[in-house]
Amino acid sequence: MSTIAKALGLLDLFSDAQPALGLTDVQRLSGRDKATVHRHLVALEQAGFLEQDASTRAYRLGPALTRLAGMRVRTVPEVEMLRTVIGNLSREAGELVHVSRLQGFDLVHVHHAEEHEHPVRVSFDAYGLPPLFATASGKAYLAFSPGGVLDLALADPRTRLPGAPAPQRIEIEAELKQIATRGYARNRDGLRLGVSSVAIPVFDAAGRAFATCSIAYPTGRGGKATEAHLARLLMQRGEEISQAMGGSVPQHIVQLWTPAQERAAS
Template identity: 30%
Template structure:
């Protein structure tokens, strides 16, 4: 495939990221504005996506929405390489045991994608939008995933990260970020102290597949106002136990030494 063709494919697939729970339908002009491409390019990409079932166009509004093809491919993937079946019970148990929102994240390409969420049965809780990619430097999931990636893959992921300042607590200094990675490897979990959202404390641990290959991370996003030493200790214990359980169910092995240099 030529470089030009590959660029067109990248552009088309990247447009799918603009669809979310908050924005289930998007018009041509809005997509053009969001993506920064002219309408002709957007129309060509959307036509190809629609032809392959990734996108549908509303007959009433003419706005675009996600098609059924992604759901079909997701089912094939899960039947062939199960993951969600292992994650959902663990996330439900994690939310119930901590009283906070639990979620699981995997890395695909340069994107940290939330694949499972379980919310506690209480009025005040952290809401996580699964359509929003998690920043690697500002979330516990991102930190612990980056900490356990092989050096080359970690460098590639970090190179594609904007290191945006979300709050006053966000780490944007590369050396401080490296210190966070080393700490996460040493203690077996990562903490994000109001670095993505001002009222959220994140705690995450990595899970692994066969041969110790990183699978992703399980995490708890807790309301900061009720986060104290007792809550912290319980969340760390539960998150690490959930990560170990998912690892075992995947037939994986936990690392016995700091990751890196692979």
């Protein structure tokens, strides 16, 4: 690994839980010698990637990162950010992968990919997405949002299919709790007979759910084993998807999405 890569790699040590780190902290977390760490921190500070608090001497992320992040948002279309990761996920899953953003309580299409050769495919309308409570995507969003969001969604008739009654609070709360524990939402023949899906939330830079990513597949392709396989692929890509959209996945969600054997080995 080059000297530049090693220095920039120190930026990954900063997080919501650890927004400020001293020299000793960085040395301990990186496992490098003190002189090398100090040299890298000074170089990063001079470049504006870090700044040092004059009173505590601790380092935190610097203004250059804000400028570069803003430039990326302005100059790189969101679809372009997602194209590679969603295309790869679709090829790996062999199914339709779809990213949608929440505007109010409407699911709005952002990008989708269908990179497979199956003759039987899910019919997909990017401009006619169903309402929140009728989809795995909508429930994934609600399960990882603050409780007040559910109150607002239940009060808004646009969040359910036309003519459908409002979900029973006790039932929907129980379902959302299961989703939050499991890490993903699922929908089997719930919206259309013969179509199933799994979905996860996508998080913004503040770690708040603001979009979703789902995999839709013909129910006839398989049962619980297929669902578990596709959900696992989706959760494995969860951090990459949020990062592609400029976001950051909260650490407890990262842990939830990490297989038990990987957590045990870390």
